[in-house]
Amino acid sequence: ENEYDPHRLEALWAPVWDELKPFATLDSELSDDERARPRKYILDMFPYPSGDLHMGHAEVYALGDVVARYWRQRGFTVLHPIGWDSFGLPAENAAIKRGADPREWTYANIAQQKASMKRYAASFDWDRVLHTSDPEYYQWNQWLFLKMYEKGLAYRKASWVNWCPNDQTVLANEQVVDGACERCGATAEKKKLTQWYLKITDYADRLLDDLNQLEGRWPSKVLTMQRNWIGRSTGADVDFEIEGRREPVTVFTTRPDTLYGATFMVVAPDSDLAAELASGSTPEVRMRFQAYLDEVQKKTEIDRQDTSREKTGVFLDRFAINPVNGERLPIWAADYVLADYGHGAVMAVPAHDQRDLDFARAFDLPVKMVVDTLAPVTGAIPVITPEMLEEEPPTIDPAVTGEALTGDGRMINSGPLDGLSKNNAIKRVIELLDERGTGRAAKTYRLRDWLISRQRYWGTPIPIMYDEDGREVPVPEDQLPVRLPDAAGIDMKPKGTSPLGGVESFVSTTTPDGRPARRDTDTMDTFVDSSWYFLRFLAPNDDTQAFDPRDAEKWAPVDQYVGGVEHAILHLLYARFITKVLFDLGYVSFTEPFTALLNQGMVILDGAKMSKSKGNLVYFTEELDQYGVDAVRLTMAFAGPPEDDIDWRDVSVTGSQKFLARAWRLSGEVSSDVDVDFDEGDRALRRVTHRFLAEAPGLVEAFKFNVVVARTMELVNAIRKTVDSGPGAGDPAVREAVEAVTIALSLFAPYTAEDMWHRLGRGDAAAGRAGLVAFAGWRKADPTLLVDDEVTAVVQVDGKVRERLTVSPRVGNDELEALALASDAVQRAIGGREIVQTIVRAPKIVSIATRK
Numbered sequence: 001e002n003e004y005d006p007h008r009l010e011a012l013w014a015p016v017w018d019e020l021k022p023f024a025t026l027d028s029e030l031s032d033d034e035r036a037r038p039r040k041y042i043l044d045m046f047p048y049p050s051g052d053l054h055m056g057h058a059e060v061y062a063l064g065d066v067v068a069r070y071w072r073q074r075g076f077t078v079l080h081p082i083g084w085d086s087f088g089l090p091a092e093n094a095a096i097k098r099g100a101d102p103r104e105w106t107y108a109n110i111a112q113q114k115a116s117m118k119r120y121a122a123s124f125d126w127d128r129v130l131h132t133s134d135p136e137y138y139q140w141n142q143w144l145f146l147k148m149y150e151k152g153l154a155y156r157k158a159s160w161v162n163w164c165p166n167d168q169t170v171l172a173n174e175q176v177v178d179g180a181c182e183r184c185g186a187t188a189e190k191k192k193l194t195q196w197y198l199k200i201t202d203y204a205d206r207l208l209d210d211l212n213q214l215e216g217r218w219p220s221k222v223l224t225m226q227r228n229w230i231g232r233s234t235g236a237d238v239d240f241e242i243e244g245r246r247e248p249v250t251v252f253t254t255r256p257d258t259l260y261g262a263t264f265m266v267v268a269p270d271s272d273l274a275a276e277l278a279s280g281s282t283p284e285v286r287m288r289f290q291a292y293l294d295e296v297q298k299k300t301e302i303d304r305q306d307t308s309r310e311k312t313g314v315f316l317d318r319f320a321i322n323p324v325n326g327e328r329l330p331i332w333a334a335d336y337v338l339a340d341y342g343h344g345a346v347m348a349v350p351a352h353d354q355r356d357l358d359f360a361r362a363f364d365l366p367v368k369m370v371v372d373t374l375a376p377v378t379g380a381i382p383v384i385t386p387e388m389l390e391e392e393p394p395t396i397d398p399a400v401t402g403e404a405l406t407g408d409g410r411m412i413n414s415g416p417l418d419g420l421s422k423n424n425a426i427k428r429v430i431e432l433l434d435e436r437g438t439g440r441a442a443k444t445y446r447l448r449d450w451l452i453s454r455q456r457y458w459g460t461p462i463p464i465m466y467d468e469d470g471r472e473v474p475v476p477e478d479q480l481p482v483r484l485p486d487a488a489g490i491d492m493k494p495k496g497t498s499p500l501g502g503v504e505s506f507v508s509t510t511t512p513d514g515r516p517a518r519r520d521t522d523t524m525d526t527f528v529d530s531s532w533y534f535l536r537f538l539a540p541n542d543d544t545q546a547f548d549p550r551d552a553e554k555w556a557p558v559d560q561y562v563g564g565v566e567h568a569i570l571h572l573l574y575a576r577f578i579t580k581v582l583f584d585l586g587y588v589s590f591t592e593p594f595t596a597l598l599n600q601g602m603v604i605l606d607g608a609k610m611s612k613s614k615g616n617l618v619y620f621t622e623e624l625d626q627y628g629v630d631a632v633r634l635t636m637a638f639a640g641p642p643e644d645d646i647d648w649r650d651v652s653v654t655g656s657q658k659f660l661a662r663a664w665r666l667s668g669e670v671s672s673d674v675d676v677d678f679d680e681g682d683r684a685l686r687r688v689t690h691r692f693l694a695e696a697p698g699l700v701e702a703f704k705f706n707v708v709v710a711r712t713m714e715l716v717n718a719i720r721k722t723v724d725s726g727p728g729a730g731d732p733a734v735r736e737a738v739e740a741v742t743i744a745l746s747l748f749a750p751y752t753a754e755d756m757w758h759r760l761g762r763g764d765a766a767a768g769r770a771g772l773v774a775f776a777g778w779r780k781a782d783p784t785l786l787v788d789d790e791v792t793a794v795v796q797v798d799g800k801v802r803e804r805l806t807v808s809p810r811v812g813n814d815e816l817e818a819l820a821l822a823s824d825a826v827q828r829a830i831g832g833r834e835i836v837q838t839i840v841r842a843p844k845i846v847s848i849a850t851r852k
C-alpha cells in the first residue's frame with residue numbers, strides 16, 4: 001500500500017467511477033447546481049472501429065481529456081461525448097476478405113475499443129454513445145437528405161465522376177489525392193454515371209467568408225487549406241456568339257481586361273459543348289475529335305493540369321465572335337481546359353496566359369499583345385540612359401520569347417481600354433460588356449458539389465425510390481429508416497454496381513400512392529454521417545427527432561474540437577456546410593459547428609509514421625500493461641506542444657511513472673488533519689504553490705500542456721524540499737501544495753490523482769461524484785503570494801544565451817531542463833539539430849550543445 005503501483009490504482013478506482021458515472025450529463029443525471037453552471041462542449045473526433053485503439057487514439061483522447069477535465073475543474077458542466085463512425089469500407093473489405101459479416105466485425109471492434117477507452121479513463125459521458133451504423137442514427141441521415149432534397153440541395157445528375165477501379169466505387173473530389181484513391185492508392189479513373197449530389201457550391205461564399213470568424217481559433221494551416229479548397233476566383237463571364245449556333249457560349253475569365261487580345265477559343269473535349277460543336281462540323285472533324293476524346297479520357301486530372309506537358313488539341317472548324325471587336329476566333333478542343341471548371345470553355349489570350357501561349361506556339365495560332373508590361377502603372381518613371389537608347393532593346397514579345405506577360409502594365413491595341421492599368425481596364429470592360437448585355441462580373445470556385453452516392457453495402461441507404469417511369473419519389477419521413485438488409489447472402493464483391501441491387505426484397509417497394517417502385521441501391525458517403533454527429537450527441541436516444549433545437553441552444557456549437565489534421569478539408573468542410581444548411585432550415589442558431597480547433601500531431605517511432613507494414617508499431621495495450629494508464633497519458637501531454645509529432649523513442653514513459661510515484665508518495669506523508677489553516681503555512685512554499693495556481697490555467701487554455709506538467713514537477717520538487725529539509729510534512733503549506741498538485745494531476749493522471757485525493761482525506765464517498773477529485777475545483781491564487789521569490793534561469797544553446805526563464809529558486813534540474821526545452825526561442829535555436837549534451841545547474845543555468 002505504500003508503494004506506487006499504477007495497476008493497483010486502476011483496479012481500485014475504475015469500478016468506483018463505473019458506479020458513480022462521473023461524467024454523465026443527460027439532463028436527468030445533472031443536479032440543480034450542475035444544471036445552473038455555465039456549460040462547455042468539448043469534442044474529440046470519433047474513431048473508426050478498425051481493430052483496437054492505437055497510439056494515435058491514445059494521444060488525441062489524452063489531450064482532449066485534459067481540456068474536458070480542466071473546464072470541469074473551472075466549474076463548468078462539461079459535455080464530452082464519444083461514439084463510433086462505424087459505417088465504411090474497411091468493414092466491407094474485411095467481410096469480402098474473411099467472409100465476416102461487416103456488422104459483426106464492426107460491433108466487435110467497437111466493444112474492444114470501448115473497453116480500452118474506459119481503461120484509459122477518458123472522461124466520456126457513456127450515456128451518450130452513438131454508432132453511425134445503427135438504424136437509430138442513420139435514419140436521421142436519411143431525414144437530413146430528405147430535408148435537403150425538399151430544398152433542392154440534394155439532386156441527381158449524370159456526370160463524369162472519379163472512379164476507383166479497385167474499390168469499384170465513386171470517389172468525391174476530396175477523396176482523390178494526387179490522382180489516386182485516398183484509401184487504396186489505385187489511380188482514379190473517370191466514369192460517366194448518374195449520381196446524387198449535395199449542393200455545397202451554393203454555400204461556397206459563406207464557407208469562405210465565415211472562415212474569418214475562426215481566425216486565431218483554428219490552426220491557420222487549416223484555414224488556408226479550406227480557403228484553397230474552395231478556391232474563389234473573381235473576374236467576368238463573357239458571352240461569345242458562335243457561327244451556326246443560336247445560343248452564345250459563355251467563358252469565365254479572371255482577366256477580362258485582355259479581351260482584345262483573345263485570338264482563339266478553347267473548349268474542354270469532354271464537355272457537352274465540345275461534342276455538340278464537333279457534331280455540327282465536318283465528318284473529318286467529327287472523327288478526329290472522337291479519337292482525341294478517347295485519348296483524353298485515359299488521362300488523370302493531374303496529368304491534365306500538368307503545365308509542363310506538351311499541348312494537344314483538335315481544331316473544330318467552328319468560329320466564335322469576339323463581342324468587343326467582332327473578330328472571328330477559331331474554336332479548338334484541348335484537354336488543358338477542364339469540363340467542370342468555370343464554363344468548360346476559355347477565351348485564349350496567348351500573349352498573357354502561359355498555357356494559351358504554349359498552345360498557340362504548338363499550333364501556330366496568332367499572339368496579340370494588349371498589355372505593355374514595360375509601361376509603368378505606378379511609381380517612378382524609369383531613368384533612360386544614353387547607353388540604353390543606343391542598344392536594340394531586348395524584345396518582350398511573347399511570340400518570340402515564349403514567355404507570357406502576366407504582369408501589370410498599360411493597355412494597348414485595346415480600343416477604349418488603351419492606356420488604362422489592368423485593374424481599371426477590368427472595371428471598364430465589365431461596364432462595356434454590361435451595357436451591351438454580353439458579359440458581367442462573375443466568380444468561379446474550385447469547389448464542386450459533393451457527390452455522395454457510393455456503390456457499396458455498408459452505409460446509409462439513400463431514401464429515394466423510382467416509379468415505373470423512372471421518376472424520383474422520396475421515401476415519406478414516417479417510413480424511415482430505410483433499413484439496410486442483413487448481410488447474409490449478399491455478394492459484396494465490388495462489381496461496379498451496388499450490392500443492394502441484388503437484394504430483391506430491398507429493391508422492390510411501392511410509392512406512397514401504391515404504385516410499384518424500385519429503391520435507389522446506393523449508399524451515402526460516410527462523410528454524411530460525420531457531418532452532423534456532434535448534434536446527435538445532444539440527444540442520442542431521441543427517436544422522434546435528429547436532435548432537440550433546445551439542446552442545441554444549451555450546448556452547441558462545440559467549444560473545443562480536438563482531432564487530427566488529416567480532417568482539415570473533407571470532414572470539417574462538410575460539417576461546416578451541413579451546419580449552415582441546418583441554420584437555414586431553422587434548426588440551429590449558429591453557423592459554425594466548431595468554435596475552436598486543436599490539431600494534435602502524430603505519434604511516430606524513429607521519425608517514421610507507425611504502420612504494420614513497416615513493423616514499427618507500438619501497441620497501445622502493451623504500453624498500458626507495462627507502464628500503467630496514467631504514465632502513458634502523462635507522457636502524451638508532456639512530450640511537447642500538442643501540434644508536434646511525438647517520437648515514442650524520444651519520450652520516457654518510465655520517467656513519467658517515476659514522477660507520478662514521487663507525487664503520490666507525498667500524499668501519504670501529509671499530516672492527516674484536513675482542517676489546517678493554510679495561511680499559517682510556510683510562505684516560501686506557498687508562493688510557489690500560488691504562482692502555479694495562477695499560471696497553470698492560462699497555460700492549459702493555450703494548450704501548453706507540457707509546460708503545465710513541467711510546472712507541476714517543479715511544485716512537487718519544492719514540496720519535497722520543504723518536507724525533507726524545511727519545516728517538514730506537518731506544515732499546512734505542504735498540504736495546500738500537495739492538494740494543488742493532486743487537482744492539477746487530475747487532468748493528466750486520473751487514477752493517481754483520485755487515489756491521492758483519497759489519501760489526503762478529501763475524497764468524500766458520501767458526496768457521490770462531487771466527492772471525486774475531478775470535481776474538486778481549481779483553487780484560486782492569492783495575489784499577495786504572487787510577488788517575488790523567483791530567480792532568472794539562463795538557457796544557452798551552443799554558448800549563446802537564447803532564453804531567460806522565470807523560475808522558483810527550488811526548481812529541480814529535470815524540471816528546469818523541460819522548461820528550457822519547452823521554450824519556442826530555445827527550440828528555434830536548436831533548429832532541429834541533434835542535442836549532444838545538456839548541462840543543467842538549477843536554478844541558474846541550462847546549457848545545450850547541438851551537433852553542428
Ligand code: ANZ
Binds near residue numbers: 233253254352
Ligand atoms: C483569359 C485569360 C487571360 C485568362 C489571361 C488568364 C490570363 P483561376 O485563377 O484558376 O480561376 N480558365 C477558365 N476556365 C477554365 C477551364 N475550365 N479550364 C482551364 N482553364 C480555365 O483561372 C481562371 C483562368 O483560367 C481564366 O482566365 C481562364 O483563362 C482559365 F491573360 O481567361 B483566363
